[in-house]
Amino acid sequence: MKSNDSLMILALAAALAVAPFFIYPVFLMKVLCFALFACAFNLLIGYVGLLSFGHAMFFGFAAYVSGYTVKTWGFPTEIGILAGMLVSAALGLVAGLIAIRRQGIYFAMVTLALAQMVFFFCVQAKFTGGEDGIQSIPRRALFGVIDIRNDFTLYYVVLAIFLAGFLVIYRTIHSPFGQVLKAIRENEPRAISLGYKVDNYKLLAFVLSAALSGLAGATKAIVFQLATLTDVTWQMSGEVVLMTLVGGMGTVLGPFVGAAIIIAMQNYLAQFGEWVLVIQGVIFVTTVMLFRRGVVGEIGAYLAKARGTAKE
Amino acid sequence: MFELLGVPPQALFGQLLLGLINGAFYALLSLGLAVIFGMLNVINFTHGAQYMMGAFAAWMLLQYAGLPFWVALVVAPLIIGLTGIIVERLLLSRLYHLDHLYGLLLTFGLALIFEGLFRKQFGSSGLPYQNPLPGGVNLGFMFLPWYRGFIVMFSLVVCLGTWFLIERTKLGAYLRAATENPQLVQAFGINVPRMITLTYGFGVALAGLAGVLAAPIYSVTPVMGANLIIVVFAVVVIGGMGSILGSIVTGFGLGIVEGFTKVFYPEASNTVIFIIMAIVLMIRPAGLFGTQR
Numbered sequence: 001m002k003s004n005d006s007l008m009i010l011a012l013a014a015a016l017a018v019a020p021f022f023i024y025p026v027f028l029m030k031v032l033c034f035a036l037f038a039c040a041f042n043l044l045i046g047y048v049g050l051l052s053f054g055h056a057m058f059f060g061f062a063a064y065v066s067g068y069t070v071k072t073w074g075f076p077t078e079i080g081i082l083a084g085m086l087v088s089a090a091l092g093l094v095a096g097l098i099a100i101r102r103q104g105i106y107f108a109m110v111t112l113a114l115a116q117m118v119f120f121f122c123v124q125a126k127f128t129g130g131e132d133g134i135q136s137i138p139r140r141a142l143f144g145v146i147d148i149r150n151d152f153t154l155y156y157v158v159l160a161i162f163l164a165g166f167l168v169i170y171r172t173i174h175s176p177f178g179q180v181l182k183a184i185r186e187n188e189p190r191a192i193s194l195g196y197k198v199d200n201y202k203l204l205a206f207v208l209s210a211a212l213s214g215l216a217g218a219t220k221a222i223v224f225q226l227a228t229l230t231d232v233t234w235q236m237s238g239e240v241v242l243m244t245l246v247g248g249m250g251t252v253l254g255p256f257v258g259a260a261i262i263i264a265m266q267n268y269l270a271q272f273g274e275w276v277l278v279i280q281g282v283i284f285v286t287t288v289m290l291f292r293r294g295v296v297g298e299i300g301a302y303l304a305k306a307r308g309t310a311k312e
Numbered sequence: 313m314f315e316l317l318g319v320p321p322q323a324l325f326g327q328l329l330l331g332l333i334n335g336a337f338y339a340l341l342s343l344g345l346a347v348i349f350g351m352l353n354v355i356n357f358t359h360g361a362q363y364m365m366g367a368f369a370a371w372m373l374l375q376y377a378g379l380p381f382w383v384a385l386v387v388a389p390l391i392i393g394l395t396g397i398i399v400e401r402l403l404l405s406r407l408y409h410l411d412h413l414y415g416l417l418l419t420f421g422l423a424l425i426f427e428g429l430f431r432k433q434f435g436s437s438g439l440p441y442q443n444p445l446p447g448g449v450n451l452g453f454m455f456l457p458w459y460r461g462f463i464v465m466f467s468l469v470v471c472l473g474t475w476f477l478i479e480r481t482k483l484g485a486y487l488r489a490a491t492e493n494p495q496l497v498q499a500f501g502i503n504v505p506r507m508i509t510l511t512y513g514f515g516v517a518l519a520g521l522a523g524v525l526a527a528p529i530y531s532v533t534p535v536m537g538a539n540l541i542i543v544v545f546a547v548v549v550i551g552g553m554g555s556i557l558g559s560i561v562t563g564f565g566l567g568i569v570e571g572f573t574k575v576f577y578p579e580a581s582n583t584v585i586f587i588i589m590a591i592v593l594m595i596r597p598a599g600l601f602g603t604q605r
Binding site: 098105 | 318349355403406407411412413414416417420422423425426427428429431432479481533539542543546548549555575579582583585587589590593594597
């Protein structure tokens with residue numbers, strides 16, 4: 001199973017390394033940013049069983065922080081991204097402390113409400129530029145040497161960030177810490193009775209997820225040289241839920257596949273304008289009703305079944 | 313006294329009234345959510361969209377059928393409730409055996425579909441709806457428009473009526489029993505699945521009713537429910553969904569708090585309810601009237 005996983009990840013990394021020779025790199029960078037965002041979200045829903053409906057607050061706020069520090073304070077790119085990630089982690093700590101006091105559906109409502117609070121803060125705060133957002137964020141040379149004004153070069157930087165985040169999540173899931181998280185997902189009272197301080201585990205997972213969502217958002221701000229209110233809205237929180245659901249909650253590659261599908265869909269459907277919302281809703285409903293395991297989950301289940309019948 | 317607070321009484325009472333009206337909508341919507349949650353264990357994310365559809369139903373009844381507000385006040389909630397029943401029978405009822413989160417995800421998807429369809433059809437700008445009760449009365453310390461007074465009174469009556477229906481009638485007793493132990497109630501020969509369907513229809517009809525009430529004072533737009541529902545979620549978290557009276561009191565109370573915030577510290581008026589939610593969660597996680605489950 002595990003060697004299987006690492007083979008898949010290597011294949012994915014190899015495919016992504018050659019992808020920009022065939023596909024427009026800016027599109028790929030968008031996919032990677034959202035894929036990292038979805039992977040971070042999946043860490044919570046897939047492995048701790050916590051449905052956060054407010055992850056846009058980490059994604060969007062980190063975008064603002066990195067955009068502002070790089071543009072106005074003149075931070076180097078890598079420090080700006082790091083700043084966005086750290087602020088998101090801190091925000092995650094505060095939001096997590098409040099949200100983990102409730103379970104299940106309430107957790108979803110609380111995170112949604114907290115994210116809406118961050119949204120209103122971003123609307124009113126001076127540094128976010130209100131409706132205009134932060135525009136033309138400079139792409140300064142990374143570590144002072146790597147010129148990222150070229151999309152092609154930047155792509156490999158984003159790919160490195162994505163893979164680093166992805167591996168952190170992968171390691172987390174397969175660590176003893178990750179095992180405890182899964183135990184909490186399966187049966188929280190039993191995990192408590194076994195002596196685990198469940199709240200600490202949940203909080204740590206929440207902060208980790210928030211930090212990685214922030215990393216994704218901060219990177220996106222550098223790639224598109226833009227940080228706007230769109231990234232902090234509840235629609236964005238819904239989008240990352242949709243990506244993860246479509247790809248497969250609780251699967252390693254699902255969030256990446258889901259992000260690729262949804263971003264590609266948005267690109268091709270842009271011409272339909274108003275219909276995008278309806279189509280997203282229809283995908284949501286169809287997935288929940290018919291393919292709850294998502295694309296990757298259904299393929300995995302099919303393969304497992306095929307293998308099972310082959311043995312017999 | 314009002315001079316001491318540094319605010320003229322006109323402004324103070326004006327905002328108090330606005331707060332009461334917002335509170336009336338919070339109460340009606342959170343009541344519907346609580347009724348649905350109690351029976352179905354589903355948080356109805358479509359609630360905001362159904363509120364919006366109620367307003368549009370009133371608008372369409374007037375525009376295409378010439379039916380006045382008072383007819384729409386009865387007919388529109390019935391229509392919206394019926395759409396809710398269809399949704400429950402076709403989709404929601406197939407998810408009860410799964411984790412409750414899927415119900416949330418399904419209703420979220422439905423909200424996107426409804427909002428998107430109305431946006432496609434009517435655009436994002438507001439449609440006007442004429443005030444059915446023009447004029448008002450000068451109370452000395454403030455001017456009270458008839459219609460705004462009517463909203464507060466009417467929603468109070470509806471809320472208390474719902475409370476009476478659930479807590480004091482035989483039907484309500486069945487309902488509460490079925491919430492506690494559906495298998496046992498079904499064994500007594502009561503059609504629990506049908507009760508669930510009707511409960512969802514009723515909760516959704518309450519949302520539609522709130523929408524009709526909102527049509528004359530807020531402009532009728534496809535997005536009118538989306539932002540409101542998030543505040544209502546916060547209201548529900550603050551109140552806890554354990555009791556019917558609790559959600560009514562919390563709804564009105566938070567509306568008033570929000571109104572006062574607009575007077576004394578307008579910058580926080582959008583966020584005050586969320587801040588209260590955070591505080592309540594730290595002190596009393598189950599909500600003011602809730603029981604931890």
